[in-house]
Amino acid sequence: MKLLDLSDYNRAAKTYWNSMVAAGAVVFVWAVVCCLSLTQIQSGELAAFVLFAVVASAHPIRIPNTKSSFTAGDVFTFLALMTLGVPAAVLVGIVDVFVSSRRTSKRITNWIAAPAIMAGTVLISGNVFYFALRRYAGISTYPLGNSVIRTGYLIACLALLALTHYFVNGFAVSTIYALKDRQSLITLWRRGYLWTWWSFFASALAAAVSYSAISRVGWGYALLGFPIVAATFATYKVYFERGNTKTHEAEELSRLHLATVEALATAIDAKDQTTHCHVRRMQIYAEGLGKLLKLSEAELAALKAGALLHDVGKLAVPDHILNKPGTLTPAEFEKTKIHTIVGAEILSRCNFPYPVLPIVRHHHEHWDGSGYPDGLKGEQIPITARVLSVIDCFDSVQEDRPFRAGMSRQQAIALLNDGAGLRYDPRIVDLFVANLPEFEAHIAAQGLADQIHISTPRNPIVPSRDETNSLSENRSFAAYNQIRNAHREVYALYEIARTFGSSLEVENTLSVLVDRVGHIVPFDTCVVYLFDEAQGHARATLTVGVNAEVMRGRCIAPGEGATGFALANRRAVNRIHPGLDFHPTEPLQHNYRSMAALPLFKEDRLLGALSIYSMTLGEYSDDQIRLLETMTRLASDALANAMNHARAESNALTDSLTGLPNARSLQVRFDEEVARAQRTGRPFQVIMLDLDNFKIVNDTFGHKVGDRMLHEVAHLVHAQLREYDFLARYAGDEFVALVPDVPPNQVEELRERIERIVSSFCIDVRGQGQARVGISVGASLFGVDGETLDQLLIAADRAMYRAKSTHKSSIFAASEPPSTISEQSSKSSMITRAVN
Numbered sequence: 043m044k045l046l047d048l049s050d051y052n053r054a055a056k057t058y059w060n061s062m063v064a065a066g067a068v069v070f071v072w073a074v075v076c077c078l079s080l081t082q083i084q085s086g087e088l089a090a091f092v093l094f095a096v097v098a099s100a101h102p103i104r105i106p107n108t109k110s111s112f113t114a115g116d117v118f119t120f121l122a123l124m125t126l127g128v129p130a131a132v133l134v135g136i137v138d139v140f141v142s143s144r145r146t147s148k149r150i151t152n153w154i155a156a157p158a159i160m161a162g163t164v165l166i167s168g169n170v171f172y173f174a175l176r177r178y179a180g181i182s183t184y185p186l187g188n189s190v191i192r193t194g195y196l197i198a199c200l201a202l203l204a205l206t207h208y209f210v211n212g213f214a215v216s217t218i219y220a221l222k223d224r225q226s227l228i229t230l231w232r233r234g235y236l237w238t239w240w241s242f243f244a245s246a247l248a249a250a251v252s253y254s255a256i257s258r259v260g261w262g263y264a265l266l267g268f269p270i271v272a273a274t275f276a277t278y279k280v281y282f283e284r285g286n287t288k289t290h291e292a293e294e295l296s297r298l299h300l301a302t303v304e305a306l307a308t309a310i311d312a313k314d315q316t317t318h319c320h321v322r323r324m325q326i327y328a329e330g331l332g333k334l335l336k337l338s339e340a341e342l343a344a345l346k347a348g349a350l351l352h353d354v355g356k357l358a359v360p361d362h363i364l365n366k367p368g369t370l371t372p373a374e375f376e377k378t379k380i381h382t383i384v385g386a387e388i389l390s391r392c393n394f395p396y397p398v399l400p401i402v403r404h405h406h407e408h409w410d411g412s413g414y415p416d417g418l419k420g421e422q423i424p425i426t427a428r429v430l431s432v433i434d435c436f437d438s439v440q441e442d443r444p445f446r447a448g449m450s451r452q453q454a455i456a457l458l459n460d461g462a463g464l465r466y467d468p469r470i471v472d473l474f475v476a477n478l479p480e481f482e483a484h485i486a487a488q489g490l491a492d493q494i495h496i497s498t499p500r501n502p503i504v505p506s507r508d509e510t511n512s513l514s515e516n517r518s519f520a521a522y523n524q525i526r527n528a529h530r531e532v533y534a535l536y537e538i539a540r541t542f543g544s545s546l547e548v549e550n551t552l553s554v555l556v557d558r559v560g561h562i563v564p565f566d567t568c569v570v571y572l573f574d575e576a577q578g579h580a581r582a583t584l585t586v587g588v589n590a591e592v593m594r595g596r597c598i599a600p601g602e603g604a605t606g607f608a609l610a611n612r613r614a615v616n617r618i619h620p621g622l623d624f625h626p627t628e629p630l631q632h633n634y635r636s637m638a639a640l641p642l643f644k645e646d647r648l649l650g651a652l653s654i655y656s657m658t659l660g661e662y663s664d665d666q667i668r669l670l671e672t673m674t675r676l677a678s679d680a681l682a683n684a685m686n687h688a689r690a691e692s693n694a695l696t697d698s699l700t701g702l703p704n705a706r707s708l709q710v711r712f713d714e715e716v717a718r719a720q721r722t723g724r725p726f727q728v729i730m731l732d733l734d735n736f737k738i739v740n741d742t743f744g745h746k747v748g749d750r751m752l753h754e755v756a757h758l759v760h761a762q763l764r765e766y767d768f769l770a771r772y773a774g775d776e777f778v779a780l781v782p783d784v785p786p787n788q789v790e791e792l793r794e795r796i797e798r799i800v801s802s803f804c805i806d807v808r809g810q811g812q813a814r815v816g817i818s819v820g821a822s823l824f825g826v827d828g829e830t831l832d833q834l835l836i837a838a839d840r841a842m843y844r845a846k847s848t849h850k851s852s853i854f855a856a857s858e859p860p861s862t863i864s865e866q867s868s869k870s871s872m873i874t875r876a877v878n
Contacts, residue, residue, distance in 0.1 A: 048151060049487050052480055055221035059155055062214065066158020069132060069165050076129035084126055091122045091134045099142040115142065116242065119164060120203065120249035125256070127185035128168035135164040159214045167206040174199045189257060197250050204246035208239050224333035319490045320437055324349035326488075327433035327474070330481050334473055335425065340396040345426050347394065348401030352430055355385025355402070379414045382406055400424040405431050408465045428467040432458060432474055435466070539676055548572075548684045552584045555652065555677045562673060563666045565654040566634070569593050570642075571605065572650040580609055580650050588657070589630050598623075598651075605653045608639040612648070614671055615639040617661050623653065638662045640674045644682035652677070697771040699749055700756035708770040708778055712831045715768075715780050716824070725824045726782035727789055728831075730838035731759060731796070733775035734816035734846065743805075743813050751805060751815060758799050759817075762792065778835065786823075793819040793845075818846035 048056055080088060098114035115138030123131035139160040143153050175181040179195040212235035213227070220227040328345040337345070356364060359381050363374045370378065386403040404418060404427035411419030436458055442448040449457065455475055462468040552570050559568060567587040571580035579599045585591075600610035603623040608615045620637035624630060634655040642649040652674055656662075662670075695707035703711070715726050733755065740748035752775065759777060760769050768780040784792070800817040807813055820842025822828065827837035 047149070050484065051222050052224070055218060058217060058221055059151065062162070062218075063154055063158045066136075066155075066161040069161040070136060070158075073129040073132035073136075073161070076127075077133060080126065080130070084130075088122065088126055088130050088133070091118045091126075091130070092137050094118045095134050095138040096141050099138045099140075100145065114245070114248075115139075116207075116245035117248045117252065120200065120246060121252055121256075123164070123168050123171065123203070124186045124249070124253050128165060128172070130185075131168050132161050132164045135160045155218065156215070159211060163207055163211040163214065166210050167203050170206045171199055171203040174202050186253075186257075191257070193250070193254060196253065197247070200246040200250050201243065204242040205239075208242040212238065224330070226336065229339075320441060321350055322488070322490050323437050323485055324430075324433055326484055326490075327437065327481055328429060330477065330484070331429050331433065331470070331474055332426075334477060335429070335470070337425070341426055344394070344396040344398045344401060345429060347396070347398045348405070348426060348430050349433075351385070351389060351398065352402050352405050352434065353381060353385065354388055355381030355383065357388075358384040379406075382415050397424070397426065401426045401430055403427075405434065407431070409462075409467055410464050413465070423467075425467075425470075428470055432466050432470050435461070436474070548681065548688055549584075551677070551680050551684045555673070555681075556584060556586050558673060559652070559654065559670070562669050563654065563662065564656060564659065566632070566657045567593070567655040569605075569653045569655075570650060571598060571609075571653070573609065573648045575648075580605075583650070588632055588655075592629060592631075600648075604637060605639040605651050608641045608651050608653075609648065612641045612643055614641070614667055616667050620655050623655075632657050635659060636661045638667060638670065640667075640670055642674055642678045642681055644678050647682065649678055649681050649685070700753050700771050702756050702760070702777075703768070703770040705770065705772055708768075708772065708780075709831060711768045711770070711780060715782060716829075718782070719824055724783055725826070726780055727784050728822045728824065728827075728834040728838050729779040729781055729789070729792075730772075730820045730822075730835065730842045731777040731779065732818050732842055732846065733800075734818055736775040736815050739813045739815060743807050743810060747805060747807055747813055751813060754803065754805070755800055755815065755817070758803060759796055762796050762799060772835075778838075786821075789821050793821070818842050820845055 048059070051059060077085075077088065095115040095118045098118065115134075119131050119135040119138060122134040136157040140153060140157045143156040147153070147156075172184055175186075175191075175195070179191070179199065181189075181191060181195070183189050212231055216227055216231040216235055219225070220230045223230070325346050328349045329342060332342045332345045356378075359378050363370065363377055366374065382403050382405070386399050389399055389402055392398075401424065403415065404423055407413035407416065407418040407423045407427060409420060409423070409428075411417055436454050439449045439454050439457060440451065455478070458466060458471050458475065462471040556568050556570060559565070565587065567585070567589055569582050569586075570584040572583045573580040577597075579597045582593050582596045582598075585593045598606045598609070600606050604615045604618050604620065605623055616638045618637065620634040623637065623639075634657055636659045637653060637655045639651055639653040641651050652670070654662075654670075695703055695710070697704045712728075719725050733752075736748065736751065739751055752771075756769070756771065756777065759779075763769055763779060763781065766782070770778050772778045781789070781792070796819055797817055800815065804812040804814045820838045820840065822834045822837035822841065824834060828834045
């Protein structure tokens with residue numbers, strides 16, 4: 043802690059303080075040097091006056107409704123002035139003020155400045171007193187000592203002494219506060235020191251009575267009068283202390299009212315993700331800027347209240363509009379505008395003694411008249427509303443909100459300068475920016491500067507148990523954070539439901555789920571498992587974070603580990619060691635401290651599970667699990683819809699008999715291959731495949747064997763193609779393949795290989811023999827034989843029938859006796875049965 047804390051003093055106040063202290067120090071040294079020449083008796087009198095002053099100043103009397111106090115020590119200062127001279131009075135006055143300031147203030151700066159100012163005050167008023175004695179009473183004795191003076195002259199000169207003392211000391215002290223608080227000197231002096239005049243005159247009168255007694259009857263009898271003076275001041279002290287008690291009670295009640303308003307206003311602002319410190323900083327900016335503009339006391343009070351209550355009307359604006367991540371629609375923006383009118387209507391019932399309503403109603407008016415709600419322009423806008431619009435913009439744009447990141451200080455200043463003359467009063471903007479370092483120093487001194495960017499969009503909505511414990515260290519902020527988080531939770535769930543509702547892709551749904559979980563709770567690893575009913579286990583389909591590569595593709599059966607327990611019992615698992623989910627041999631890069639697993643299911647259908655792992659949290663809180671359960675319910679509905687959509691889409695593009703893509707899927711893939719060929723300049727082949735003798739198989743062995751033959755041949759042909767080639771069932775017993783980057787000679791090799799494989803394949807039909815088919819293959823080249831699918835299919839079909847005309851296939855229809863089935867042409871067929 044600094045010995046002299048002048049952090050709340052501006053440059054002018056510091057300069058004045060230093061000047062007063064330096065001047066007071068010079069006067070003090072001068073007084074000490076002069077008092078060294080006092081006689082022994084005079085030194086004893088000085089010591090007595092100092093002692094009396096210490097006793098009197100140890101019991102200062104605070105004047106109600108002011109920062110001023112007085113003591114009976116002024117009586118002894120005036121007595122020392124008359125009996126011992128100005129230097130002795132200076133020392134008594136310094137001791138008196140130093141002791142009393144120690145009782146009324148805890149600041150060392152006041153302990154130093156008050157005696158220094160008193161030294162200068164006594165020096166000036168003392169010389170005025172002796173000048174008046176010489177000029178008007180013809181008394182040149184210095185000091186007076188025990189000289190007898192006519193009472194009228196003494197009282198008149200002491201009255202002039204008290205008046206000078208009153209004005210010099212009052213204005214000297216008021217100047218410090220006026221410079222420090224940027225207030226009018228006359229206004230501050232009138233409010234704090236005007237009514238203290240009577241204390242100085244009372245002290246002067248008491249000094250006159252005491253001096254007359256000393257000069258006429260001596261010190262012994264005069265001392266008998268001091269108890270009367272002490273009793274008088276004691277009476278005043280009791281009276282003023284009662285007044286101060288009443289004043290303190292009223293001030294405390296007013297402070298409690300203001301604190302209640304501040305707490306409720308901040309709770310309302312939390313709905314808009316506004317931090318408590320934003321309101322406190324606004325008050326500092328408003329008060330400082332208001333004083334620079336020399337606003338009245340009522341306007342300053344209105345600014346302080348307006349800083350708290352200007353957005354109270356946002357209670358009428360839905361959360362999803364206030365915190366929408368993106369540009370508002372015209373209708374949404376119109377809805378936000380009502381907060382100024384609603385706020386003014388709410389506060390109109392409060393009957394504020396200062397003009398708060400104009401601030402609340404007009405703080406969104408623009409200097410050029412383009413604002414709302416009344417379209418006021420220029421000086422038509424109340425100056426308090428113009429002040430608030432500037433400081434609200436500057437501070438609020440630096441805070442992170444769910445819909446945007448906070449600006450830097452320089453960006454916020456640039457925004458104000460760009461809006462000067464359009465949105466904001468240019469004079470107020472210039473004044474604010476010029477004095478911004480001073481305001482920020484005051485904010486930093488109160489510990490409010492570090493609270494900017496407190497709430498980032500990516501921060502978890504619900505803190506962990508560990509974080510909740512740390513928040514308990516500052517309950518005043520924790521309460522507001524809870525309110526803000528509650529509104530963020532509602533909006534997050536709204537956004538999640540809206541996003542899930544528009545997602546019909548499984549992968550997209552899973553990605554949205556993981557992303558939104560990251561906004562809700564902290565994790566180091568997140569894994570989404572999808573359950574495969576056919577296989578009986580869940581596979582890690584999406585993994586994010588630490589160890590993602592290790593976990594990708596891992597399978598967990600229901601009942602296996604923590605995640606398996608969630609799958610088997612369809613309920614959340616928490617406060618369980620994450621090691622249960624991993625085999626000791628798994629090469630994890632880091633170990634986890636906590637985990638939570640939640641099942642994904644829709645009615646009776648098990649869909650999968652969500653597991654999150656943390657390396658830092660001790661455990662996930664009940665609030666976090668509650669919110670995750672809500673989210674997984676929404677995700678389960680979306681995931682079930684996405685799976686159903688994927689199944690329907692797959693059925694629409696897949697041939698149910700062979701499992702190959704169908705003709706619709708062929709058109710989609712053909713368009714993709716055309717785009718690739720045009721982009722790369724490399725053509726592709728369209729291959730038409732038609733089964734030979736397939737009708738004979740159907741007629742001879744039945745359609746079940748025919749369906750089986752189609753299925754098996756489809757897989758035989760597909761096995762001869764490359765991984766990135768495409769094969770579809772086109773119609774009936776016809777297949778089409780799209781084969782990129784294959785020269786004609788390799789196409790011929792592929793044709794021969796397919797014909798050979800298919801011709802050698804047969805299906806044993808019990809009691810009927812073997813079913814066989816052949817296959818004819820024709821190809822066309824994109825860009826040569828055509829450019830559309832129809833053109834290329836016609837060309838490939840012609841090539842295929844040319845090949846078919848050269849084929850002669852047979853099938854043995856029965857094993858007892860064996861039959862020979864041959865096709866004579868592509869358009870007709872016959873059955874030849876040979877009997878052994």
